[in-house]
Amino acid sequence: MPFSKFVEIGRVAVLGDGPDCGKIAAIVNVIDQNRVLLDGPTSGVGRQAYPIKKLQLTPLKVNFAFNASTRVVRKEMEAEKVQSTWESSAWAKRMAIKSLRNGLNDFDRFKLRKAKSARNKIVAKALNTKKKQLRKAGKI
Numbered sequence: 001m002p003f004s005k006f007v008e009i010g011r012v013a014v015l016g017d018g019p020d021c022g023k024i025a026a027i028v029n030v031i032d033q034n035r036v037l038l039d040g041p042t043s044g045v046g047r048q049a050y051p052i053k054k055l056q057l058t059p060l061k062v063n064f065a066f067n068a069s070t071r072v073v074r075k076e077m078e079a080e081k082v083q084s085t086w087e088s089s090a091w092a093k094r095m096a097i098k099s100l101r102n103g104l105n106d107f108d109r110f111k112l113r114k115a116k117s118a119r120n121k122i123v124a125k126a127l128n129t130k131k132k133q134l135r136k137a138g139k140i
Contacts, residue, residue: 005025005057005058005059005061006057007030007036007052007055007057008027008030008061009027009028009029009030009064009065009066010026010027010061010062010064010076011026011027011057011058011060011061011062012024012025012027012055012057012058012060012061012062012082012086013025013026013027013038013055013057013058014055014056014058014091014095015038015045015050015054015055016042016054016055016056017054018054020040020043020044020045022095022099023040023041023043023044023045024040024043024045024058024060024083024086025038025040025043025045026038026039026040026062026064026073026077026082027069028047028064028066028068028073029053029066029067030068031049031132033052034051034052034053035049035050035051035052036049036050036052036055037049037050037067038050038072039073041070041073041074041077042074042077042078042082042083043083047070058086058089060080060082062076062080062083062087063076064076064078108138117120
């Protein structure tokens with residue numbers, strides 16, 4: 001399958017390092033083969049040069065001119081509803097769950113383990129009763 005996500009003007013990317021890690025921003029300019037100029041006015045990312053190696057490109061793309069101002073980028077990102085589209089994506093949901101799990105303390109992890117155990121017991125009991133009914137009916 002050919003590449004579909006290129007480093008290009010308007011491509012929305014997830015920042016992978018620094019204080020804005022996990023936030024999205026749009027590529028405004030390609031500085032050189034190693035760095036791009038980013039701007040993320042809707043997600044709170046300031047306009048800055050950022051290394052391409054620390055970016056994760058998303059399938060989202062916004063149309064604006066080369067070196068567009070922050071005002072133009074904000075207008076286009078709000079018109080395309082990039083923030084809401086990103087938040088509803090499976091990728092963003094997975095990142096949110098991962099950060100939530102990383103923030104658990106010992107007691108929260110214990111409660112989660114007990115809840116999973118209780119859920120598994122309920123599922124196993126329901127499955128066993130269904131199997132028993134099918135055995136009595138002669139279908140297994």
